[in-house]
Amino acid sequence: xxxxxxxxxxxxxxxxxxxxxxxxxxxxxxxxxxxxxxxxxxxxxxxxxxxxxxxxxxxxxxxxxxxxxxxxxxxxxxxxxxxxxxxxxxxxxxxxxxxxxxxxxxxxxxxxxxxxxxxxxxxxxxxxxxxxxxxxxxxxxxxxxxxxxxxxxxxxxxxxxxxxxxxxxxxxxxxxxxxxxxxxxxxxxxxxxxxxxxxxxxxxxxxxxxxxxxxxxxxxxxxxxxxxxxxxxxxxxxxxxxxxxxxxxxxxxxxxxxxxxxxxxxxxxxxxxxxxxxxxxxxxxxxxxxxxxxxxxxxxxxxxxxxxxxxxxxxxxxxxxxxxx
Amino acid sequence: xxxxxxxxxxxxxxxxxxxxxxxxxxxxxxxxxxxxxxxxxxxxxxxxxxxxxxxxxxxxxxxxxxxxxxxxxxxxxxxxxxxxxxxxxxxxxxxxxxxxxxxxxxxxxxxxxxxxxxxxxxxxxxxxxxxxxxxxxxxxxxxxxxxxxxxxxxxxxxxxxxxxxxxxxxxxxxxxxxxxxxxxxxxxxxxxxxxxxxxxxxxxxxxxxxxxxxxxxxxxxxxxxxxxxxxxxxxxxxxxxxxxxxxxxxxxxxxxxxxxxxxxxxxxxxxxxxxxxxxxxxxxxxxxxxxxxxxxxxxxxxxxxxxxxxxxxxxxxxxxxxxxxxxxxxxxxxxxxxxxxxxxxxxxxxxxxxxxxxxxxxxxxxxxxxxxxxxxxxxxxxxxxxxxxxxxxxxxxxxxxxxxxxxxxxxxxxxxxxxxxxxxxxxxxxxxxxxxxxxxxxxxxxxxxxxxxxxxxxxxxxxxxxxxxxxxxxxxxxxxxxxxxxxxxxxxxxxxxxxxxxxxxxxxxxxxxxxxxx
Numbered sequence: 001x002x003x004x005x006x007x008x009x010x011x012x013x014x015x016x017x018x019x020x021x022x023x024x025x026x027x028x029x030x031x032x033x034x035x036x037x038x039x040x041x042x043x044x045x046x047x048x049x050x051x052x053x054x055x056x057x058x059x060x061x062x063x064x065x066x067x068x069x070x071x072x073x074x075x076x077x078x079x080x081x082x083x084x085x086x087x088x089x090x091x092x093x094x095x096x097x098x099x100x101x102x103x104x105x106x107x108x109x110x111x112x113x114x115x116x117x118x119x120x121x122x123x124x125x126x127x128x129x130x131x132x133x134x135x136x137x138x139x140x141x142x143x144x145x146x147x148x149x150x151x152x153x154x155x156x157x158x159x160x161x162x163x164x165x166x167x168x169x170x171x172x173x174x175x176x177x178x179x180x181x182x183x184x185x186x187x188x189x190x191x192x193x194x195x196x197x198x199x200x201x202x203x204x205x206x207x208x209x210x211x212x213x214x215x216x217x218x219x220x221x222x223x224x225x226x227x228x229x230x231x232x233x234x235x236x237x238x239x240x241x242x243x244x245x246x247x248x249x250x251x252x253x254x255x256x257x258x259x260x261x262x263x264x265x266x267x268x269x270x271x272x273x274x275x276x277x278x279x280x281x282x283x284x285x286x287x288x289x290x291x292x293x294x295x296x297x298x299x300x301x302x303x304x305x306x307x308x309x310x311x312x313x314x315x316x317x318x319x320x321x322x323x324x325x
Numbered sequence: 326x327x328x329x330x331x332x333x334x335x336x337x338x339x340x341x342x343x344x345x346x347x348x349x350x351x352x353x354x355x356x357x358x359x360x361x362x363x364x365x366x367x368x369x370x371x372x373x374x375x376x377x378x379x380x381x382x383x384x385x386x387x388x389x390x391x392x393x394x395x396x397x398x399x400x401x402x403x404x405x406x407x408x409x410x411x412x413x414x415x416x417x418x419x420x421x422x423x424x425x426x427x428x429x430x431x432x433x434x435x436x437x438x439x440x441x442x443x444x445x446x447x448x449x450x451x452x453x454x455x456x457x458x459x460x461x462x463x464x465x466x467x468x469x470x471x472x473x474x475x476x477x478x479x480x481x482x483x484x485x486x487x488x489x490x491x492x493x494x495x496x497x498x499x500x501x502x503x504x505x506x507x508x509x510x511x512x513x514x515x516x517x518x519x520x521x522x523x524x525x526x527x528x529x530x531x532x533x534x535x536x537x538x539x540x541x542x543x544x545x546x547x548x549x550x551x552x553x554x555x556x557x558x559x560x561x562x563x564x565x566x567x568x569x570x571x572x573x574x575x576x577x578x579x580x581x582x583x584x585x586x587x588x589x590x591x592x593x594x595x596x597x598x599x600x601x602x603x604x605x606x607x608x609x610x611x612x613x614x615x616x617x618x619x620x621x622x623x624x625x626x627x628x629x630x631x632x633x634x635x636x637x638x639x640x641x642x643x644x645x646x647x648x649x650x651x652x653x654x655x656x657x658x659x660x661x662x663x664x665x666x667x668x669x670x671x672x673x674x675x676x677x678x679x680x681x682x683x684x685x686x687x688x689x690x691x692x693x694x695x696x697x698x699x700x701x702x703x704x705x706x707x708x709x710x711x712x713x714x715x716x717x718x719x720x721x722x723x724x725x726x727x728x729x730x731x732x733x734x735x736x737x738x739x740x741x742x743x744x745x746x747x748x749x750x751x752x753x754x755x756x757x758x759x760x761x762x763x764x765x766x767x768x769x770x771x772x773x774x775x776x777x778x779x780x781x782x783x784x785x786x787x788x789x790x791x792x793x794x795x796x797x798x799x800x801x802x803x804x805x806x807x808x809x810x811x812x813x814x815x816x817x818x819x820x821x822x823x824x825x826x827x828x829x830x831x832x833x834x835x836x837x838x839x840x841x842x843x
Contacts, residue, residue, distance in 0.1 A: 193691050193699045200688055203677040210636060210668055210675075211689040211741070212657035270679055 017264035017316055018276040024312065025283050032290050039293050048289065050171055054240075056285035057174035058083070058248075060278060061233040062256040063263075064185045065226035067277035070260050071189070072218060073202035073269025076119060076226050077134040079256065080249030081141035083234030086112045088149035090235050091156050091244030101160045109231045115141065116227015120220035138253070145246040152245040156238065164239025174236045178278075181229070185274035198222065202269025258309055259284055330355040330520045331376075331489050336385035338371055345371050347545045348385070353489060353520040358511060360523045360535035360552065364564055364789070364822075368544040369524050373491050376522075377410040378403030390488065409482025410491040417466055417478060424449035424462035427481045449480075456480045456510055472503035479510065483519075490514065491522045496530060497623050508534050526621045528557045528826045540564055557827065565789070565818035582797065583612030586781050587749050590643040592632050594805070603628055603640060603805045610749060615775045615782045617796030619789070620825050624802040626785045627669055630751045634666040635659040646748070660689065665747030667738050669754045669785070671731075675738050678727040682719055683708035685726050686740045693744075711740035716766065732763025739770055750774055751783045756791060768795060789818045801825050 033040050042048065062079050069075050090108030093099040099107070115137070122133045166173050188195040200208040201218050209215045230249075238244040261267075262283060263276030284305060291301050329352040338346040346368045353359045361369050374380040376387065378397030387394055389406050397403035403410075417426050424446050425432070433444040449462035457476040466474060475495060482490055492511075496504045511521055511534060523535055531538055532552060540547040540563040547563045592606040603625050610616050618626045632640045635653040642653055651662040659666070668674045677685055686708045687694060694700040694707075708722040715736045719729055726737055735755065742750055752771065756764040772795070775782040786792045792799060799811045801824035809824040 191699055191701075192697055193695055194697070196691065196699055199680065199684070200677055203680050204674070206674040207668075207677055207688070210634070210656050210666060212655075212660040213688070213691075214655075214657060270677070 017271075018273060018279060020316065021262055021264070021276070021279050021283060021312070025279070025286065028283075028287065028290075036294065039290075042293050043290065046170065048293075050175075052285050052289045053175045053178075053282075054172050055289075056281050057172075057178045058233050058237050059252055059255045059259065059284075060178045060281040061181060061229050061236070062252055063259045063277040063281045064181055064274060065229035066253075066256040067260045067263070067265055067272050067274060068185070068189070068195070068198060069222050069226055070257070070265040070267070071202050071269060071272045072198040072222050073205060074123065074130040074219065074222070075134075075257055075267075076116070076223060077131065077253050078115075078119060078138040078141055079226060079230040080252035080254075081138045081145065082112060082115055082227060082230040082249070083237070083252065084246050084249040085115070085141040085145040085148075085234070086231035087234035087238035087244040087248060088145045088153060088246050091153035091238055092148050094157055094160060095153055095155075101157060101163075105160075105163070105235055108235050109228060112231015112234070113224050113228040116230065117220060117224035119227065120223030123223065124216040124219035142246070142250075149244055149246045151247070152243055154243045156242045156244065158242075160239050161242040162239075164236050164241070172240065174240055177232070177236055181232075182274055182278050185277075189274050199270055202271070204270075255284070256281075258305070262309060262312055329353060330390065332386075332388040333372070333376065334386045334388075336372060336375055336387075337383045338368075338375065338380065339383055345544045346375075346382075347543075349541065349544070349546045351539060351546075351549075353522060355488070355518040355520050356515050357537065358515055358521045358523050358535045360525065360531040360538040361541065362525070362528070362531060362538055362560055362564060363541035363547075366543075367541040367564070369541055370493060371544075372541070373410065373493060373522065373524065376403065376489070377408055377491060379410075404485055404487075407486060407488035408491065409479075409485055409487025409489065411475065411478045411482060411493065411495060417474060417481075419465075419467040421466060422462065423453070423460055423464050423466060423469070423477050426466055426477055427452065427462075427484055429481075448484075452480050452484050455513075456483065470503070472499045472506065475499070475507065476510065483514075487519065489520045489522065491524070493524045494526065494623075495523075496525065496527065504530070526826055528560060531560070532557070557823075561819055561822045561826070565822055582614050583779075584647075585609050586612045586647055586779070587783075588645040588648075589633065590645065591641065592629060592643075593641045594628075595639060595641070603632065606802075606805075606807055608800050608807060608810070610781045610783060612779055612781055613775055614797045615771060615784060615795050617792040617799040618783060618785045618802060619792050619799050619821050620802035620808075622787060624825065625805040626802050627753055628805075629802070630666060630753055630783070630785055633659070634664055634751065636666075660745060660747065663748035665689070665742040665745050665750045667735075667742055667750070667752040667755060669757070671734050671738055676726045676734055679725055681723045682712065682717070682726055682729075682737055683722040685737050686711055686722075686744055689741050690745045707744060708740075711744065715740055715743075715770070730760070730763075732759040732767075735759050735763065735767060739767065743770075743774070748779055749781050749783060751785070753785045754787065755784065756786075756788065764791075771795060789821060792821070793818065803827075 032043065062083065065079065066075060086108045089111055090104050093104035093107060094101055119134055119137055122128050123130045164173055168176060197208070197213050197218055200211065200213050201215055205215055234249065237248055259280030260272060260277050261280070263272065263278070263280030265272035265276065287305065287308070288301055291304065331353040333349070333351040335348045335350065336346055337344070337348050349368065349372055351372060361372070363369050371380065375382045375396065378400045382396050385395070387396065389408065392406050397406065397408070418429065427449050428445050432440045433448065435441050446462045453460050453462060456479060457473065460469065460473055460476060466477065469477065479490065495507060499507065514521060523531070525531055535552045537549060538552050538555065538560065539549040540560060542564055587610040589606060589608050592603050594603045596602060606629055608616070618629065620626050628637065631637045632642060633644065633653065635655045635658050638654060644651055644653060646662050653659045653662060656666070672678065677688065683705055687704045694704050705722060711717070712719065712722055717733050717736045717740070719733060726734055729737065755767050755771065759767065771782050771784065774780055784792060784795055793816055796816070797813055799816050799821065801808045801811065801821055803825055811820055
């Protein structure tokens, strides 16, 4: 079996973006330790770690789907709104319509997949640009969520809440779900023929088509998988807080795209790994956690995160340009 | 004899050591249509790019009216001196209006740089009245037909006080009626003492419109003749007569062709949609054969190949493989049916440039490496084998294909399709931009492929010597149709050019040559 490094599109001699981000992450943590020894006591605890990974589960699940799409050269802006909508619909089904929890959950997941598939059909078959398509469906999904759930549906049944609150080895269910999905995504992207096709699609769609790769089918399936994951994320989050909020997903699609790009994806497509998506989300979550511990005002979080994103991608681009000469 | 309006003397240009223009002289008189003829790569476009200031010459002198200089420093200088070029790919802005296009970058303004739209439209109307009165300056360019767009471009050139107008293949996208209208306009311009350079592959048009004709071959001047003193045959001889250029050895004693492998009964485009519109294409490929598909740029060769390969879904296709009708609605169906296609533009639609050589080699045969779990080791082994057998020069099989040489990139593409092992391999311009050594290797590969039992090759090439040396039979295409078929014995550059360049229409050809044109 080839080493994991060869599983991404192997393109350069130096650091891959994934290892670069890992390095940045380690440096950030070490700096934090050296600069703020007192806060470090608060940071380096299992409880804090558990809360960091719990908070990243939602965006992590979205980022895995987004990574698949970005490898294939596209992206989906509607996933945050879709997660909200699926959460609210699932909550409404069990609370207002009185459906049994498993049926409501299954319906919610199916709704997520179907909505994603609809995005895919419009992008692949009707050939509307993905930005426009998913910008439109983002509006639709968030509108539907508000229509059905108002601000949110509270006090969901305990049997449902258990899905998101039960713990194992001190970590909550959403974290384990993320771990399982990430492992699955890694195996799929690195080792299966089917998902490998997404790299070809993203690298050169024309050449992929002329090589017999089913370009449209891959796009539709990618969006459907993304929708399914968004639905799952929305349901698990609703279960964890026993409330289906109509606005939980606001801005989360951009968070997922940010994480993927930090983790090695490119808007041009053809690049990225599941591991990179996970690392991107973890990096953002850790950074936010540190800022929280240092009681930095939340306004600064956006500023700092934005600067880190531009800095990281800028350095990568400069290094790359040098290498290719 | 009036003094020439434009004189170019001793124009020279080399690209990377290859001389594409060898001290060419060219002149145009006021009120003359001067045709410029030659094969693909003869240097016509380069010569005109020098004149338009787009390309800097290595030597020579240009005299235009009272201006004499070594070269126009840039396109704007040429424009100011009075050279207007109508580009092969139009240089207009589709979403803008006709008036905005004509006055792009120099709109009439009022104070503070505010565009005076009313003035601009009035000016444009006045200009269009002379060239194309049925075009409104308020129309958006994208709503106009190709012919009208071209009229707009000509109008724009004239509005810059062009005294020399260069038209590069102006009729490539035009219908017969539109061509007639264009010619009417050119005749009117001629009477206004504009000098017109007319580049065209279509000899019939050359005889219809031009006063004199200059022939270039391999970057060298061949002849300048008054059009009414020459014949299409003479021009073709001047264009292709190879003289010293060594032509590659023909294919060694050909294998007797086997049973029919591919029978294209009919490929047609729905009328009016595409240009060129394919009409009733039919041909046959037998086992063991290398079939050449020749023709000028835009004759529909690549479109035919793409249709056959399932990549142009609108066309109607009736095809049999080894006697069985096959469905070819997508490239993957075509691959299943036993076809392979090496595309014309390897960077644009062939290679995955940011992916490694091994990934590029396996791209069209992924299922061979496992339907579910992908066999990385097998993929690497296969890539290594192909790298060795095709002698692809690279660091290792993990190297990106972006920085390989053209020849090696072409070999990577061939490796991809050899790995698929189709029964018929279609190769489109297999050696464009490839050095001589790699070219010979590619030719050897294609011959070996066709020689294997049950296989055949279909070669599309604009390089006539290449097609002549490779092909057992040649189909020549012209304007979306098969214009004729040539056996190896019949095939020559002249025979191919005659089929490719002529057009059956009541053109005022000298009677002596009329019967010889198909």
